[in-house]
Amino acid sequence: MKKFLAMLLCGSMIFGLAACGGGAANTSDGGSDAAETAEAGEATHKVGFILNSSINDGGWGTACYTDLTAAVDADPDWELAYTDSLSQDGYYDAMVAYCNEGFDLIYAPGGEYTDAVMQVAEEYPDVKFALLNGGEDIPASAKNENVTCLLPDATQIGWIAGALAGLASETGTIAFIGGMELTTTLAKYEGYVEAAQYVAEKEGKTVSALDAVYANSFDDSSKGIEFANAMIEQNADVFFGDASAVDSGARQAIDEYNEKQGEIKVFDIAQPADFLGQNDCIIGSQVTDNSSLLSLVLKSVADGTFKAEVTYGDLENGVLSIGALSDSLSKDVQDKYLAYIEEMKNGTFMS
Amino acid sequence: MLGFLSNIIYATVRMAVPLLFISMAELYSERAGMVNIGLEGLAVIGSLCGFLMSFITGSVWIGILCGALVGILINLIYAYATISLCANQIVYGMAINILAPAVASFVYRIYFGDGSSLNQISLMKTISIPGLKNIPLIGPLLFDQTPMVYLAIILVIFTAIFFNRSKAGLNYKAVGEHPKAAATLGIPVIGTKYLACIICGALSGIGGAYLTTCYSTTYTEGIVSGRGFIALAAVIFGRWSSGGILIACLFFGLCDAAQIRLQVSSLSIPYQFFQMIPYLATIIVLALVGSKQAGPKANGNPYRKEER
Structure with a gap:
């Protein structure tokens, strides 16, 4: 009897796990589920999306x-x-699962997926892969020529945030929180610091940046809280980050600090979408419109013109832009910022 | 310097409290001979439930209560399998670690759908004692905290008295030391083990719920971030005593708070060095403290009533 109960319990747990595991891979809100779509005879191509943080991470x-x-x-x-909230050891398995289910395209949004993408791309030559922020040499090194890279200009992303930080900082200390030390994260940090210092100098003040810190995680918001608290103690009054849910934690800590002060004295610049209004501390956002790049990739896969190439995104071609600016910034600061953005667009910024 | 010190102590307490609840959960479990490595999973489901119920009802207390209840519910699977069916405790603990986060992820997605907006709640308010909270260093530490911090301290004191100064506590410990001898004295071994699992589930769930009702305004799947496993180390480091566990949790909290502040201090030392500190400290401390067996003697062993 006990053996039977043990087997029943194991079975129910496995059944539960299978059901829950299935829950992690979802069809999107926008589209109906696979069966319905097939009946309707509409969708003929499938794209699988993998993510190491959550789609609700607010970043x-x-x-x-x-x-x-x-x-x-x-x-x-x-x-x-x-499939979201994947740990590093799950990237490969999630992609293989999509490949085995006949997906046409897999989208991996970050340089940290590069190794797993290259491995799966080699094993599944008929499946196409789109890698956001992959290296410039990645498409050429893919043996089956089935990897394309979408490469928004990380330095320009840093500039967009840095120019605003340089204008907004009153203490002269700015901060940056990274998830992991990726090439693109480093480029964003460097661009952020150099633009902030350039703009501050033009405005007749000095700005210095604290060293970039890394949470070693993209989904531990408590790390963001502690980092932000520690950096505020070091006088930082403008924050920028590249760490998904960790950034959300940092914004929480900044809001709490501002609430204690009775006014908004510490600011945050969000990325990569317009998050103005999500937290009181957000004064602006750097926006990356990957949807236009992705539309091109979807079209090329559907009509058979997919190429292993790098597609760049910058301010000039409209992939990069700025979000709405907070009313807490004076009209003068907003105008100056927009002028710097124009300089970035026409290539005269810092030249 | 005083400011730096007080901030680091404050951060230490913030980081130690959830760990303390989860470690105390393991203490109650192991004192009845139940090694439960499923703490991580129980804390994850507790954090989700705490967040979800706070989000729905607007009351963090209901969130904490529901976190405890769901922790009990999930841990009863482990209890039934390991106590009634005498299954391996490690295997079922690991099963809980896989099952509970998957259920949490599933429930979150069911409730919030595929929407990509950030869902946030209001955190539990701190209770300040006017005047006393302004005492340098210890003021904010002792007199400006959420009720959950005070509850954690009371739990440590109660546990120390219960296990060392009460007959019920000694009976409880006897189940973890020598269940057959305990049974001959009329102590309900099976009942005590189930009670241990209920307490363990409740405290783990509360530890998880603390993270989403007193610490972070959002729920993310990585919010527990290995605290369930650190709690296992804290119990060994604390030599299975509530006072020892309190010190262990404060030590682990201090290591984490220190590595964050040292990273920020721009000392021109690679940040990876600071990130190593909590792990390095854990290895060193366990090597020093864990050299002698001090845990309950029947820890991890199934109890078969009729067995000779």
């Missing part, structure tokens, strides 16, 4: 998911499934 994950959803919603030939 990177949210923006990447929203961009892909927008691209898929605009094209009735495509349907979307995603």
